[in-house]
Amino acid sequence: MVRILVADDHDVVRSGVRGILEARAGWEVVAEASDGMAAIQKAVETQPDIAVLDYSLPLANGVEVTRIVRAKLPKLEILIFTMHENEEIIGDLLAAGAKGYLLKSDARELLITAVESLAEHRPFFTGKVSEALLETYVSKYREGRHVLTARERRVVQLIAEGHSNKSIADLLSLSAKTVETHRSSAMRKLNLRSTAALVRYAVRNKLVEA
Template structure:
């Protein structure tokens, strides 16, 4: 099917600021590949329209009365609706962006983005792509790194040393000899390791440590 004959992307826009919403809607109407099918002034009405009309793409302000953009996104994904979501926000804090992307947002853009940029994102999201504005990419990368670190328990150097030896198949007495520690001291460190990794035995400790990247 040629682009000229391709069905138009059906779009819904939701924002509680009339002037901003009208500006985005006007830009969408100007693009021949789009069909603006509805507008909403709050999140609850936006969700009702998504459920009723099944737009291809919903363009949602993150901060809306009733339901916020992330709440609408969550409901769309929870109910298995096919609508893809473009989120617009004046606040680009990394935690909010991370939650939105993790929840399945197709795009996350600053509300200061040009209308052309927003329309290009709608087209990309309709194709199944993910779009993040340059303003949010660095913050998102930082948030991912922070969360990755938070998933790794803070082991002491001695605990890490014992963990590595345990992973290499050494018993507690062997580890004690190699590190010049008493067997009871080694067992104390192992107990601490188990607690930090939320496991009950050596095999589980090694498996969990590998999963969390602690043996790299």
């Protein structure tokens, strides 16, 4: 049995979602809510497996509801059900703990598939949302790669490998002062305050092997 909470401030939407979900054998809508505070209360009371939440809920929006109920019920999977296709909203919801994002325009076709994915603790995003997330990821990755110059990345790599400034200067045919300038510049750009943090950055970003 998959137990589901549906929260939307429009009666007709809740009724439609309930009808689609309960047509599936073994699925039951155990609670409905018309605002964010009621959604939190109903979630705690009924402890469903999945919550289908409208992003634009009154009193507490989808991000706030997600953050609160995930803290109280960490096993609860959350599917955001919305008209909004916005990268910032998607990012906020993912950070809050939502694992699914479905546009209302895709509900008739994809709601069952989305809930099936979350019931198996797998994420679900429609094609358009997946494309937006991919574009954002690639953009941030590229920005991150170019925070440091090629020479700064090389200096960071050698520091992480345990070389001293003098050793790095010899390897790169630079003065020790220039090496220190590159090191200081890299740490400033990355907002790091210690060699240990610089080493962790190098490992995390595959500049050296862990």
